[in-house]
Amino acid sequence: xxxxxYAADIEGFFDNSRDKLVIAVDLDVTSETGxxxxxxxxxxxxxxxxxxDTEEDFFAAGLDxxxxxxxxxxxxxxxxxxxxxxxxxAAESRVIYAHPTVTQLAAYAFSLVSANHRxxxxxxxxxxxxxxxxxxxxxxxxxxxxxxxxxLDFTLKCSNVSKVICFNRAVNGLxxxxxxxxxxxxxxxxxxxxxxxxxxxxxGLGLVPEVYSRLADEVDRVIHNAWPVxxxxxxxxxxxxxxxxxxxxxxxxxxxxxxxxxxxxxxxxTIEKWTTPEVLVPKKALPDWSLAxxxxxxxxxxxxxxxxHSTKVSGVPSVIVRIGQVVGPRGKKGKWNSxxxxxxxxxxxxxxGLLPDSLSTFSDMGWAPVEDIANVVLEVxxxxxxxTVEEITGYIHxxxxxxxxxxxxxxxxREFYGERIREVVSLEEWIDALDKSQVHPVGMDNNPAVxxxxxxxxxxxxxxxxxxxxxxxxxxxxxxxxxxxxxEEVSPQLMRNWCEQWQF
Ligand SMILES: NC(=O)c1ccc[n+]([C@@H]2O[C@H](COP(=O)([O-])OP(=O)(O)OC[C@H]3O[C@@H](n4cnc5c(N)ncnc54)[C@H](OP(=O)(O)O)[C@@H]3O)[C@@H](O)[C@H]2O)c1
Numbered sequence: 001x002x003x004x005x006y007a008a009d010i011e012g013f014f015d016n017s018r019d020k021l022v023i024a025v026d027l028d029v030t031s032e033t034g035x036x037x038x039x040x041x042x043x044x045x046x047x048x049x050x051x052x053d054t055e056e057d058f059f060a061a062g063l064d065x066x067x068x069x070x071x072x073x074x075x076x077x078x079x080x081x082x083x084x085x086x087x088x089x090a091a092e093s094r095v096i097y098a099h100p101t102v103t104q105l106a107a108y109a110f111s112l113v114s115a116n117h118r119x120x121x122x123x124x125x126x127x128x129x130x131x132x133x134x135x136x137x138x139x140x141x142x143x144x145x146x147x148x149x150x151x152l153d154f155t156l157k158c159s160n161v162s163k164v165i166c167f168n169r170a171v172n173g174l175x176x177x178x179x180x181x182x183x184x185x186x187x188x189x190x191x192x193x194x195x196x197x198x199x200x201x202x203x204g205l206g207l208v209p210e211v212y213s214r215l216a217d218e219v220d221r222v223i224h225n226a227w228p229v230x231x232x233x234x235x236x237x238x239x240x241x242x243x244x245x246x247x248x249x250x251x252x253x254x255x256x257x258x259x260x261x262x263x264x265x266x267x268x269x270t271i272e273k274w275t276t277p278e279v280l281v282p283k284k285a286l287p288d289w290s291l292a293x294x295x296x297x298x299x300x301x302x303x304x305x306x307x308x309h310s311t312k313v314s315g316v317p318s319v320i321v322r323i324g325q326v327v328g329p330r331g332k333k334g335k336w337n338s339x340x341x342x343x344x345x346x347x348x349x350x351x352x353g354l355l356p357d358s359l360s361t362f363s364d365m366g367w368a369p370v371e372d373i374a375n376v377v378l379e380v381x382x383x384x385x386x387x388t389v390e391e392i393t394g395y396i397h398x399x400x401x402x403x404x405x406x407x408x409x410x411x412x413x414r415e416f417y418g419e420r421i422r423e424v425v426s427l428e429e430w431i432d433a434l435d436k437s438q439v440h441p442v443g444m445d446n447n448p449a450v451x452x453x454x455x456x457x458x459x460x461x462x463x464x465x466x467x468x469x470x471x472x473x474x475x476x477x478x479x480x481x482x483x484x485x486x487x488e489e490v491s492p493q494l495m496r497n498w499c500e501q502w503q504f
Contacts, residue, residue, distance in 0.1 A: 024077040036106040046071045054102040068096040139165040142226030150374035153186040167198040185333025200244030216254035223263040238299030245303040249310040261317040261392040263381040269297030280473040283395040324366025324399025328498040335501040348449030353422040356430035360459040363406040364469035366399025375483040397472040402489035412492035
C-alpha cells in the first residue's frame with residue numbers, strides 16, 4: 001500500500017540516480033540462450049534471497065514492488081551498456097509484472113534487442129558504433145585438432161559469420177575435417193568454410209599471391225590455434241612456428257582498408273614458474289624468459305612478444321589467450337585424445353591395476369572442457385560477442401576457475417573399472433610401478449603413460465618442492481566471457497563420460 005502510494009516518487013528517485021543504485025550486467029546479445037542466462041543473473045542480483053528457476057513467478061517467490069522497480073532499472077542500464085537503445089517506457093516496472101518469469105522477461109528483452117538491431121547498427125556502452133560488419137569472415141589456423149574443430153563448429157554456427165577460412169597443413173582439409181568433426185559429433189556442413197593448405201613458416205603463408213591478396217582483403221579476424229603440443233621439443237625446434245606468427249602479422253597488416261586483430265592461443269606454460277603464489281599473475285605481457293619452463297612455453301612466450309611488438313610498431317592488434325588445461329568434451333560424442341597425459345595415466349592405471357592418489361601440481365591447472373575453452377576464445381575474440389576491434393587486445397586468462405579435486409574423481413574411476421584397478425597408491429609408488437613396467441614391453445596402446453614418465457616425475461618433484469598452481473587474475477576474462485562466468489567444475493559424471501568414450 002505504502003509502496004503503491006509512493007510508487008511515482010520511488011520511480012523518480014531511481015530515475016535520478018539509477019546508474020548508482022543498480023548494477024548493469026554484461027548481456028550477451030548475440031544468442032538468445034546466452035541472453036537468458038544473463039537475465040537470470042540480473043534477476044538474481046536484485047532478488048538476492050535464492051536463485052529462481054527460469055519458470056518460477058517472481059512475485060510468488062517474494063519479489064516486492066521496490067525490487068520490481070529496481071529490476072526494471074537494472075534491465076534498462078544493462079541493455080544500454082550492451083549498446084541497445086531502449087525507451088524508458090519499454091523498461092518500466094510494469095514490464096516486470098507483465099513478464100514475471102526469467103524466461104518471459106528474457107524473451108521480452110531479447111525482442112527489444114532484435115528490434116534495435118533491425119533499426120540500426122549496435123553501439124557499445126559508450127555509444128560508439130561497433131566496428132563490426134554484419135557478416136564477418138574469420139580465418140582459423142588448424143581446424144582439424146581437438147580445440148580447432150570446436151572453434152570451427154561454433155564459429156560456423158554463428159549467424160553473423162559469412163565464411164570461415166581454414167588454414168590447415170593438411171592438403172585434403174575438407175576430407176580430414178569431415179572425418180574429425182564426424183568423430184566428435186560436430187556438424188559436417190562446411191558450406192560456409194573454405195579449406196586451404198598453408199605453410200605458415202613460408203612468407204605469404206605458402207599461398208599463391210592472388211589467393212593471398214584476396215584473403216587479406218576478405219578476412220576480418222585471425223585466430224591462430226595451430227601449434228605442436230609437444231613438451232619435449234626445445235625452443236629452437238619451434239622456430240618455424242614462431243616465424244609463422246610473424247607471417248600472420250604480415251597477413252593482417254596487408255589488409256589496408258581495415259584492422260584485422262589476431263587472437264593467439266597461448267598457454268599458462270608461459271608463466272609456469274611464477275614464484276609468488278600470493279600475487280595473481282596479471283593480465284599483461286610478462287616477457288620474462290625465466291617464467292617459461294620448457295621449449296613449448298618459451299615458444300609461445302616469444303611469439304606473444306612478437307605480437308605485442310607488432311601492435312606497437314604496426315598497429316596490428318592482438319589478444320593473447322593464456323589457456324590452462326583443456327580437457328575432454330562435455331558432449332556425449334567426441335573423445336579426449338588418449339595420447340594426452342591424463343587419458344594415458346588412466347589407461348596405464350588400468351594396465352598396472354594401480355591408480356595414483358594424487359596428480360600433484362597437475363590436478364590444479366584449471367581443467368576446462370574443450371567446448372568451454374572454444375567458447376571463451378570466441379567470446380574474447382569478438383566472434384560470438386560484440387567486442388570492438390579496440391577491445392580485442394591484451395592478455396586474457398582462459399581456464400576453469402573451479403578447481404577439480406582428483407580425490408573427487410577417484411571413486412568414479414574405481415567404480416567404472418571395477419577389479420581392473422586393484423589399489424590406489426601414492427603418486428611416487430605409481431611412477432615407480434610405471435617405470436618397472438617398461439621391462440615387459442607391451443604395445444603403447446595398453447601402457448601409453450610410459451612415454452610421459454618424465455612429465456609425471458617432474459609433477460611429483462614439483463609438489464615436493466612446494467610448487468603450487470599459478471594463481472591467475474581472471475576479472476577481465478570473466479567480464480568479457482559469459483562462459484567463464486558460468487563454468488562448472490569437472491564432475492565425476494564428466495569423468496565417467498570420458499571413460500565411456502575411451503573404452504580402455
Ligand atoms: N590442450 C591443452 O591443454 C592446451 C593448453 C593450452 C594451450 N593449448 C593450445 O591450444 C591449441 C590447440 O591445441 P589442441 O589441444 O587442440 O592440440 P591438438 O589437437 O594437437 O591440435 C594442434 C593443432 O595444431 C596443428 N599442428 C601441430 N603441429 C603442427 C605443425 N608442425 N605444423 C602445423 N600445424 C601443426 C595440428 O594440425 P593437424 O590437425 O594437421 O595435426 C592441430 O590441428 C595449441 O595452440 C595449443 O598450444 C592447448
